[in-house]
Amino acid sequence: MTARVENLTLENFENLVVDSNQPVLVDFYADWCAPCRVIGPVVDEFADDHVDLVGVYKVDVDSSPELAARFGVRSIPTLVLFRNGTPVETLVGVVTKGQLNSLVEKPAA
Secondary structure (H helix, E strand, C coil), X not given: CCCCCEECCHHHHHHHHHCCCCCEEEEEECCCCHHHHHHHHHHXXXXXXXXXXXXEXXXXXXXXXXXXXXXXXXXCCXXXXXXXXXXXXXXXXXXXXXXXXXXXXXXXX
């Protein structure tokens, strides 16, 4: 994980996601999840490429099951894009950097 991709918890979720002025991509993962380990470097590289455009954070579903339940995360990895604090897109499973780029380049509805 790059230094820029922080872990979210119940305590900092509101401040970092809901109150954000930019889109936020949240990666719901677990350390024991093999597909999560595959997508981790992709999310990190995406975060490095979009430093000023998109906030990128991770939620360890074992440490913060409340956040996973709040957003209906039943499989991991799950990536959720938030705009103005509201989830607008969800991707489940291993995705490519191109898919992440497309996700954030879609115009806001």
